[in-house]
Amino acid sequence: MNMRRNDVNDLQVKVIPSTINPSSAELKCQSSCRLPDRSSFIWYKNGQKIQDETSSTYEGNFSPADSSSCALKGFEHHPAPSVCVHGQSCNRVIYTDRSICASRGSSVDISCTYSSDESITSSFWFSPDRSHQWQNPSQPEDLSKDSQYAGRVQLLETEKGRSTLRISDLRESDSAQYHFTFKTQSFEWRSSLPGTTLTVTALQVQVIPITVHQSHMEAELKCLSSCSPAGRISYVWFKNGQKMMKEETSLYSGQFNPGDNISCALKGHEDYRSPSVYAPKLPSVSVSPSAEIIEGSSVNLTCSSDANPAANYTWYKENEDSPKASGQIFTITDVRPEHSGNYYCEAQNKIGSHNSTLHLIVVTDPGTAITIAAGVTAAVLLLIIILSVFLWMRKKRASNQSSEAEERPDNRERTQPEQDNLHYASVQFSNNQADPLYSNIRSDQLHRHMEEQEVIEYAAVNFNRAGTAPRTRGQETGEDPSALYSTVNKTL
Structure with missing residues (x-):
């Protein structure tokens, strides 16, 4: 027999007091719905599991503060409400809802009623699913102090014995079980019973x-x-x-x-919108292997598109009415030359459609494919070389022009003084020699430079003017000094 949620939600604990022992009682787990034959049950006392996989009845001794609950094996998340075994005042927690489903961004109230035969000193809500973040995994922590719920949690006490946990701006990570616990001077309700299960979608x-x-x-x-x-x-x-x-x-x-x-x-939670629905975007198409395909080989054509709802894909070949394939990948085995041509993929959902085309070339000779690939590679390399040479020549020309512009003023500065300078040769006559002697004559290199510049150079003749100096040959012979200058100049 298949179980429905209403069947297990309808579980109740019936208490049958003992006529012999006032502290003893027989408990029976039952439902208004017919339960499967040979069903196994789980029993709880004060929220703690006491017996697993037993029959629908349980007999034992109970104090006035004890409560009891039961659940069908396999449906532990839907136990029967806890009941006081003796009287109406005992330690117990009863959750208003065992499961709640809410939308992301909305708010939810998780409630319970609770009681004790002693004064309650403290109470709070916690989530066992977050026990890995507790400082002490065996000690529940107050959910209102959890940083993940900061600013989103309120604790409401609308009436004595009722507590409500309100969580606002729900997130999908809030999906968890939520439990309530309280303490007295001598008792702590630390339920192994399931609390309220929240599902956020x-x-x-x-x-x-x-x-x-x-x-x-x-x-x-x-x-x-x-x-x-x-x-x-x-x-x-x-x-x-x-x-x-x-x-x-x-x-x-x-x-x-x-x-x-x-x-x-x-409304009121516009920041938590649903994912947008839209027609497929322009599909992306590719071919594998990508090399310009050899006859007899196998090839995969792949198509993908962003769409919501998800797109369906159909492959067509140009000038053919019937589709070639459906799905994102179109595989062609044993490729033939007639497979060459244009293929297009159509991505379609309930909103609209879009398509993209690719061109497939099949070659019969593997060498042809290699030649084509080599030709393309060579063309690319040649283009790179030409571009590099052009850039180098352009840079070189710019560098030369810059150098000429820098050197031109210096050349003028160096050339002008050389043209303006007059070079002289000094000739001295000594009284110790019978013939005129020449001294301080510039080198042949200087003379060649002088000739290139077409500069007239003069020879200087120095005469000893001392009164005691002996007379030179010119003086003895009565020759004119200007004649000597002429002679020296001619010699030079």
Whole structure:
């Protein structure tokens, strides 16, 4: 027999007091629904497991403060509410809901009632699923002090013996079990009984096409989640990021273009929108292996596109009506020359479609493929070399022009003084020699430089003017000094 949730939610503990021993009682786990034959049960006392895989009845001694609960084996998350075995005042916690489902961004109230035969000194909510973050894993920690819930948790005591944990701006990471515990001077409720299980889900937009046209479509959209929110909920719809004011229900009907993005959110929680639904973007297509394909080999054509809902893919060959394949990857085995041509992939979902094309070339000779690849490689290398030479020559020309501009003023400065300088040769006559002697005559290199510059150079003749000096040959012979200058100049 298949069990339904209502069957296990309907479990109850029936207490049958003993007529012989006032502290003894027989407990029976039962349901208004028919339970499977030979079912196994689990029994709890004061929230702690006391017996596993036993029958639907349990007999024992209980104090006035004791409470008891039971659960069907395999459905421990749905135990029966705890009951006081003797009287109405005992240590117990009863959760209002065993499971709650809520949408991301919304708020939720998790409640319980509790009692004790002693004065309660402290109480708080905790989550065993977060025990790995407790300083002491065996000691529950107050959820209101957890940094993950900071600013999002409120503790409400609307009446004595009732506690409510309110969590706002729900996140999917908040999905967990939540327990309540309290302490007295001599007792601590540390339940091994399941608490309330919270499931947080994100909203989703469901697309129901009505009429599809070539350029647009008419469709009905539904904002939903795996949870069914309690009460009347208002929704907000967004089209291309802009809020649409006219709709506040979970349904939206209208005309949509392939480029439209549509999302929804709970009113008051617009920051927690559902993922947008939109037509496929331009598909990306590729071929593997990528080398310009050898006859007889195998090739894979791959297509992918961003879309929500997820796109379906269909492959076509140009000038052929029927599709070649469906799915993201189209594999062609034993490739033949006739497989060459244009292939296009169409990505399609309920919102629209988009396609992309690739060109496939099949060669019969492996050498042809190598030659083509080598030719392309050589062309690329040649282009790189030409570009490099052009850039080098351009840089060289710019460098030469810069050097000439820098050297031109220096050349003028060096040349001008050389042209303006007059070079002289000094000739001295000594009284100790019978013939005129020449001295301080510049080198042949200097004379050649002088000739190149076409500069007239003069020879200087020095005469001893001392009165006691002997007379020179010129004086003795009465020769004119100007004649000597002429002679020296001619000699030079």
